[in-house]
Amino acid sequence: MKEKPRILIVDDSVESLELLELQLADQYQSTGVTNLRQARELLAAGRFHVAIVDLVLPGENGLDLIREITAQYPFTAVIAISGQASIENAVMAMKLGASEFMVKPLRNPDLVNIMVEKTLQAQWLIAENRRLSAMLKKELDTNLIIGNSPPIQALIQKVKKIAGLDTLALITGETGVGKSVFAELIHRNSPRRNKKFVSVNCGSLTETLLESLLFGHRKGAFTDANRDKVGYFQEANGGTLFLDEITETSLVFQVKLLKVLESGVFRAVGSDNDSSTDIRIIAATNKDVMEMVNAGKFREDLYYRLNVINLHIPPLRERRDDIRLLATSFVQEFCAKYGKTELKISPGVMSLLLNHMWNGNIRELRNALEHAVILAENKVIQPEDLPENISGDLDYPDSYSENDNTSWAKARDAFSRHYIHNLLIKTGGNILRAATLAEITRENFYKKCTKLGIDWREYRKPGEYENGGEI
Numbered sequence: 001m002k003e004k005p006r007i008l009i010v011d012d013s014v015e016s017l018e019l020l021e022l023q024l025a026d027q028y029q030s031t032g033v034t035n036l037r038q039a040r041e042l043l044a045a046g047r048f049h050v051a052i053v054d055l056v057l058p059g060e061n062g063l064d065l066i067r068e069i070t071a072q073y074p075f076t077a078v079i080a081i082s083g084q085a086s087i088e089n090a091v092m093a094m095k096l097g098a099s100e101f102m103v104k105p106l107r108n109p110d111l112v113n114i115m116v117e118k119t120l121q122a123q124w125l126i127a128e129n130r131r132l133s134a135m136l137k138k139e140l141d142t143n144l145i146i147g148n149s150p151p152i153q154a155l156i157q158k159v160k161k162i163a164g165l166d167t168l169a170l171i172t173g174e175t176g177v178g179k180s181v182f183a184e185l186i187h188r189n190s191p192r193r194n195k196k197f198v199s200v201n202c203g204s205l206t207e208t209l210l211e212s213l214l215f216g217h218r219k220g221a222f223t224d225a226n227r228d229k230v231g232y233f234q235e236a237n238g239g240t241l242f243l244d245e246i247t248e249t250s251l252v253f254q255v256k257l258l259k260v261l262e263s264g265v266f267r268a269v270g271s272d273n274d275s276s277t278d279i280r281i282i283a284a285t286n287k288d289v290m291e292m293v294n295a296g297k298f299r300e301d302l303y304y305r306l307n308v309i310n311l312h313i314p315p316l317r318e319r320r321d322d323i324r325l326l327a328t329s330f331v332q333e334f335c336a337k338y339g340k341t342e343l344k345i346s347p348g349v350m351s352l353l354l355n356h357m358w359n360g361n362i363r364e365l366r367n368a369l370e371h372a373v374i375l376a377e378n379k380v381i382q383p384e385d386l387p388e389n390i391s392g393d394l395d396y397p398d399s400y401s402e403n404d405n406t407s408w409a410k411a412r413d414a415f416s417r418h419y420i421h422n423l424l425i426k427t428g429g430n431i432l433r434a435a436t437l438a439e440i441t442r443e444n445f446y447k448k449c450t451k452l453g454i455d456w457r458e459y460r461k462p463g464e465y466e467n468g469g470e471i
Contacts, residue, residue, distance in 0.1 A: 004029040005049040005120055010039045010065065011081070012057045016104065020052065023109045028116065036060050043069065048076050050119055052112075053098075055082040055089050063092060070097030071379040074344040077119045087415055095348035095383060147322030151314050155182065162309050163189035168261070170246075170306045171284040173313035176363030179284040180244060182311055187240040192280055195239030198232050203245030207253055212269050215256075221270025233266050233277045246283040246306070247298050254299045261305050281306070316358040316365065323353050323365065330366050331381065334373035343373060344380045352383055355437050356390050417452045420445075429460030 007030040009020050017032035024030045031048075033039050035057065042048070051069055055062040066078050080093035083104030090101050099119045106112065162169065163186050171179045180199060187197040202210060208222070216231030232241055249257070260266045261281060265274045283306045292298040316323065327345055335342050345353075349372070358364055372385040420434070427433040434456075435445035449456050 005116075006047065007031070007116065008039065008042060008048040008051040008076075009033070010036070010051065010057075010062065011054040013054075016054075019106070019109065020112060023112050024116065027113065036062075036065050039065055040068070043073055043076070047073075050077045050079060050116055052079045052081055052102075052116075054104075055080055055093060063089065063096060066093055066096045066098055070344070070346055074380070077122065079115055079119060087412075091415075094351075095346070097346045097348065097380065099347050147319060147325055149319040149321035151319050152322060155311055155313065158309075158311060159185055159189065162186065164191060166190075166280055167308045168280070168306055169282045169309040169311060170289070170303075171282065171311045171313065172289070173284075173286065174315045174359075174361055175286045176361035177313040177315060178362050179286075179313060180242065182313065183240070183242040183244075183282045183284065186282060187242075187280075190240070190280070192239050196236050197240045197242065198236040199242040199244060200232060201244045203248035207250050210249065210253060211256070215266050216268040216275075218268055218270035221268075225270065228268075231266075231268060233260065233279060234275060236279050237277050238279070240280045240282060243281060243283045245285060247285040247287045247289060247292055251297075251299060254302045258299065258302045258305060261302075316361045320354055324350065326362060326365055327353055327369055330369040331373060334370050338373060340373060340376075341379065343376055346380045346382055348383055349381050349386065352386060352390055355439075357437075413452060416448065417454065420448060420452065420454055424454070424456055424459035427459075429456050429458070431456060 005028050007024055007028045009017055009030055009032040011017050011020070011032065012034045014034065017034070021030045021032050031042060033042065039051075039053075043051075051065075053062045053065050053069075062080070062082070066080065069076050069078055078093075078098045079100045079102060080090065080098040081102045081104060082089070093101060099122060100115045102111065102115060159182065169183075169186065171182055173179055183199070184197055187193060200210075200213065205213065212222075212229065212231070214232050216234060217225050217229050219225055219227050243257075256266075260277070264278065265276050267274050289298060289303050289307070293300045293303050327350070331343055331345060334340075353365070353368075360367075368387050368390055369381075371387050372381045375385045376382070420438075423434040423437055427437070431442055431445055435442045438445060440448075446456075448454075
């Protein structure tokens with residue numbers, strides 16, 4: 001028989017304890033205590049899947065226990081509950097690691113079961129991500145975690161189909177999405193895996209230097225050419241050559257590259273003789289290639305020659321399912337690099353990561369978590385450990401003291417109003433983007449604006465939507 005999930009309830013009200021235990025009895029194994037001392041003893045004695053913690057206890061602060069659970073028992077999720085705490089304390093509980101917040105008295109007891117089930121599912125997802133991560137590493141022969149979202153899984157299946165074939169491939173996607181990772185993934189799973197994988201960033205080199213690096217040169221071909229030099233076409237012979245930012249090359253160079261692709265023959269700079277090469281070429285760009293072809297900036301024949309197989313990697317903001325997996329991996333990597341005890345990511349930080357736009361994609365996420373690991377002073381990464389441009393994404397006001405003496409409904413609306421105000425400023429009044437960040441439908445976002453008396457049109461940037469663009 002499967003063991004029921006274990007729930008710890010910390011509440012000084014015996015009546016509230018009995019109600020919660022009764023409500024959870026059918027599905028869970030719950031244990032109730034009335035003070036922090038008893039809670040700490042139980043936590044030290046055995047594992048709990050979820051802890052429901054009252055924020056206001058006689059002479060004690062439930063926030064202290066939440067902080068301890070997050071730091072010492074990372075596999076125990078926390079649900080905060082209170083009938084007296086201020087909005088400021090509720091926000092602080094979420095930042096410290098609480099997954100959910102409930103208000104007493106519980107008008108609908110079934111809400112407790114819903115909250116607990118939702119929290120347990122989130123915990124299961126984290127464990128499943130770890131398992132899938134291990135599977136990915138083993139199956140694809142790579143130490144780089146790419147992700148397990150549907151778009152990435154589809155790309156991985158495509159890589160499996162083409163890796164063993166010697167076809168050319170063009171990888172497209174924004175800066176930082178991992179184009180070079182996919183290129184290396186193809187190489188590692190191809191018959192050429194035991195030969196060299198050579199990567200060249202075409203956008204960082206002048207035309208003359210790029211030709212010299214790729215084709216090689218003969219002594220005396222130009223100033224400072226003091227000896228013969230082997231180019232990458234010859235160095236990568238039998239292996240794979242990855243040409244990143246291929247659209248940054250000149251039209252003259254593109255003609256020479258096309259000749260190599262069609263015949264496998266090239267000529268070193270300053271040489272009178274042709275040389276042959278047997279390489280697989282994978283190219284990549286962050287530009288719209290057809291747009292450049294139409295503008296006459298990229299040869300159409302070269303585009304179709306390279307684009308036998310196209311792998312388009314979507315930006316991180318369109319596959320947020322991967323953020324948990326990537327973030328966990330990066331934290332582990334940098335903990336090892338800087339000799340730190342393994343750090344956990346608080347739910348507050350994870351919320352910030354999941355809602356950030358990530359214009360720099362995986363590269364930006366990786367840099368942000370390296371920053372966080374370096375600055376983290378506790379066992380759990382907190383929002384203040386992240387770079388300011390990320391930790392400020394959910395900008396809470398400094399104080400909610402003005403709401404302390406009002407009803408929960410009014411305080412909640414004040415918080416919601418401030419939250420939506422920040423989203424509209426950030427998105428320039430773009431309702432679709434704001435709703436996406438809030439993870440609700442656009443229609444629902446409109447309704448909330450109307451209910452709270454917010455005119456989203458006031459946030460629109462002048463002229464930005466004059467042509468009927470999506471809002």
